[in-house]
Amino acid sequence: MYVTPPLHLSLAGQTVDVLRELVLTGEIPPGERVNEVELAHRLGISRGPLREAIRHLSSEGLLVLVPNKGAHVPKADADEVQALFELRSALECAAAELAASRRTDADVTRLREVCELSRRDYQAGMRFPYRLDLAFHQALLDAARSPRIAEQVRLVQQRVVLLRSGLKDDPPHQHASLDDHDALVVAVAAGDSHQANRIMRRHLSRVRAQMLTSLDG
Amino acid sequence: MYVTPPLHLSLAGQTVDVLRELVLTGEIPPGERVNEVELAHRLGISRGPLREAIRHLSSEGLLVLVPNKGAHVPKADADEVQALFELRSALECAAAELAASRRTDADVTRLREVCELSRRDYQAGMRFPYRLDLAFHQALLDAARSPRIAEQVRLVQQRVVLLRSGLKDDPPHQHASLDDHDALVVAVAAGDSHQANRIMRRHLSRVRAQMLTSLDG
DNA sequence: ACACTGCCAACTGTCGACAGTTAACAGCCT
DNA sequence: AGGCTGTTAACTGTCGACAGTTGGCAGTGT
Numbered sequence: 148m149y150v151t152p153p154l155h156l157s158l159a160g161q162t163v164d165v166l167r168e169l170v171l172t173g174e175i176p177p178g179e180r181v182n183e184v185e186l187a188h189r190l191g192i193s194r195g196p197l198r199e200a201i202r203h204l205s206s207e208g209l210l211v212l213v214p215n216k217g218a219h220v221p222k223a224d225a226d227e228v229q230a231l232f233e234l235r236s237a238l239e240c241a242a243a244e245l246a247a248s249r250r251t252d253a254d255v256t257r258l259r260e261v262c263e264l265s266r267r268d269y270q271a272g273m274r275f276p277y278r279l280d281l282a283f284h285q286a287l288l289d290a291a292r293s294p295r296i297a298e299q300v301r302l303v304q305q306r307v308v309l310l311r312s313g314l315k316d317d318p319p320h321q322h323a324s325l326d327d328h329d330a331l332v333v334a335v336a337a338g339d340s341h342q343a344n345r346i347m348r349r350h351l352s353r354v355r356a357q358m359l360t361s362l363d364g
Numbered sequence: 365m366y367v368t369p370p371l372h373l374s375l376a377g378q379t380v381d382v383l384r385e386l387v388l389t390g391e392i393p394p395g396e397r398v399n400e401v402e403l404a405h406r407l408g409i410s411r412g413p414l415r416e417a418i419r420h421l422s423s424e425g426l427l428v429l430v431p432n433k434g435a436h437v438p439k440a441d442a443d444e445v446q447a448l449f450e451l452r453s454a455l456e457c458a459a460a461e462l463a464a465s466r467r468t469d470a471d472v473t474r475l476r477e478v479c480e481l482s483r484r485d486y487q488a489g490m491r492f493p494y495r496l497d498l499a500f501h502q503a504l505l506d507a508a509r510s511p512r513i514a515e516q517v518r519l520v521q522q523r524v525v526l527l528r529s530g531l532k533d534d535p536p537h538q539h540a541s542l543d544d545h546d547a548l549v550v551a552v553a554a555g556d557s558h559q560a561n562r563i564m565r566r567h568l569s570r571v572r573a574q575m576l577t578s579l580d581g
Numbered sequence: 582a583c584a585c586t587g588c589c590a591a592c593t594g595t596c597g598a599c600a601g602t603t604a605a606c607a608g609c610c611t
Numbered sequence: 612a613g614g615c616t617g618t619t620a621a622c623t624g625t626c627g628a629c630a631g632t633t634g635g636c637a638g639t640g641t
Contacts, residue, residue: 369639374623374625375624376624376625411626412624412625412626412627413626504640
């Protein structure tokens with residue numbers, strides 16, 4: 148008899164999730180400082196677990212610690228976008244390559260499925276295809292079967308979501324992204340790792356450029 | 365008038381460094397559990413800062429946290445070596461590529477310098493060229509000018525050092541590595557990013573293979 | 582002899598309180 | 612008035628103590 152063991156039994160663990168959501172949803176906006184006593188009181192916990200959660204999120208890059216001055220949410224910045232996308236490109240291009248050489252039929256089926264859903268949502272005029280975009284990259288990571296790379300990609304994507312939180316969408320850009328995804332599936336299905344790498348690089352370069360322009364505006 | 369500000373004023377910050385050294389030098393060997401009260405007492409601090417340090421190192425992958433059972437140093441494992449080197453390769457190949465396209469004359473000079481020192485030490489029969497191996501990869505990272513990638517590479521290299529701590533050296537492998545480094549410098553100096561990427565990939569593949577064989581023995 | 586049950590010690594998780602630091606304000610001197 | 616200085620309030624950093632959980636051991640019953 149199995150009872151699903153709670154993923155986080157500890158208060159600190161739960162607080163990490165709660166605080167992460169507060170940051171990613173913009174409830175604590177970029178630039179804002181985090182007051183430990185106030186937030187701990189608001190969450191109904193003591194400062195200990197909250198501090199651990201804050202430290203954890205700062206190691207994920209969602210918060211910045213300043214000695215004796217606490218934590219704050221980092222602000223978007225062109226240099227940061229550039230540096231972050233260099234990292235993301237390094238990781239996801241490698242993942243695309245591995246996915247092409249390790250994918251199973253089930254992986255390809257899953258990728259096609261996500262692509263189709265994305266396109267349907269896009270044509271139906273959906274405003275937030277982010278979920279499906281993340282789902283696509285997630286499916287690709289699953290196919291790559293490289294746990295440490297997957298772990299890092301998740302962290303980077305989180306930071307991209309944070310940077311993106313203040314920015315607006317760009318429909319033509321979304322259209323191009325859908326095409327990129329389709330092309331990636333073709334390359335992965337064919338087992339062409341070199342091509343998968345190249346397409347991912349182009350895709351991320353496009354996404355980065357779009358982010359940089361909407362950052363200026 | 366400037367007084368050098370201490371890099372870590374906080375106890376927790378200092379403890380991170382102390383504990384990291386305890387782990388990397390093998391003073392706390394792989395598999396061993398960390399007792400919070402005992403270690404806190406031994407370091408002359410309370411459990412609070414120590415816990416923060418433990419959490420920090422676990423986010424770097426040097427410790428593993430188990431709920432209600434504390435932290436322990438992870439053990440080497442073939443699957444882990446494989447996964448870690450897939451990550452390392454993704455990062456360092458990208459770094460090599462960026463270095464080739466961004467290097468300055470000063471970068472090339474520095475790389476040649478490190479290579480020469482390494483070869484001299486090797487021919488003199490030095491037993492631990494690790495420092496210089498790390499110095500080479502560091503010099504390459506400097507040339508790449510990608511802060512987020514550099515950050516991640518440092519973390520990965522740390523974990524490699526940990527895995528390596530129980531393993532023995534292999535002189536012929538070291539010789540091959542020196543050749544790889546030289547070849548990398550040539551590619552970087554020529555600005556041939558594609559070639560730099562390929563050589564780094566081959567280099568890391570060789571290092572990985574060597575680690576896997578000395579892991580079996 | 583074996584399995585089950587209930588205790589017990591050791592440890593981690595959490596809390597509230599104290600100490601130290603920082604930044605802003607008021608007051609004083611020039 | 613302007614700038615320096617002492618004071619103070621708000622916050623983070625640290626500590627010791629309590630609560631909850633886990634794993635092992637002894638004891639009991641079959």
